[in-house]
Amino acid sequence: MTKLRIGILIGTTRATRFGHKPAQWIFDLASRRDDVDAEILDLRNFPMPFFDEVASNAWAPSKNEVAQRWQKKVAEFDGYIFVTPEYNRAPPGVLKNALDYAYVEWIRKAAACVGYGSVGGARAVEQLRLICVELQMAPTRTGVHIQGADFFAAKQGKSLAEIEHLQKNATAMLDELVWWSLALKAAREKA
Template identity: 40%
Template sequence: MLIQVINGTTREGRFSERIAHWVLEFGRQYEGVEFELVDLRDHPLPFFDGAAPMWTPRQYADEAVARFGRTVDRADGFIFLTAEYNHGYSAVLKNALDWTYAEWHRKPASFVGWGGVGGARAIEQLRQVTVEFEMAPLRHAVHIAPEIYLPARDQADPTDTAVFAPAEPFLKLLADDLLWWAGALRAARTAS
């Protein structure tokens, strides 16, 4: 089973790299599951100006978009990492989502957010968008509150995940639920 961890920010000095490292490290405890980072910095997409991907599934004139689509298509489920920018999620993540469509169908989505109120507003917006992609957005999310976010941001070693320990029970709930849904939906996709 393949779970993709989508790093939804590309800003210089981004905090998301610390979160990505924590989530990927945590994922190593699950046997038979690969947690793979999909960093939007590695997928520089043009600003969305193409045909609606709902009507042209997996047919992309731009090779960067086609490569991103092929990457996402391989996954059985997703963990979206999202900062909260001005009460919403990043434009680069919205752009990446809007370029694709069929690749997300009937796959579960979960969320890790940070920023104002633990990224809750960004996560709620993403849940609405994933419904439109016919995904299964899951209830359990991880909200990195300021009492974790601020010390983690200021920590010298970006690979030291100890500061996230208070949030690990929530990440376990998220991961356990995501893996159940990913397995169930993969079996259903295969059967149909």
């Protein structure tokens, strides 16, 4: 069986970000599976300006070289996990910008979310799901929400792998992501 390629996007570029911790944790979980080949994508490595193209790359090729490199990278994956904080009840602007710079690369692929911060990033995750639908992606029902005591313990160095209820949600989320990614990959190949 060919392994699914899953991109794990760290949704913030702040110097003091926490996102690399849950991204590494979910990467470690995904890497233990025999059906997933995961890779962490750090938006720091793709410093795109605010979206300033003549149109979406669905209608006109992007001129920005970093955006072109980003689109090529995004196209490599069968599904995605967005690791996002919640900034003012929304995902960070840098993540929305990265989503806007690609279109055809996202189409008919599965997406899952790991949120953290206030109410576990639930409001940011809800908005990401709506954005994913507009980009013709299939968001999973189950996500992971790191909030409250778990968030503060992890910020202070406690391993997310030690928090049992997060492990259960992460496993369920990965199972759903794999199911949808396989189904959509088969459909894309058939079309």
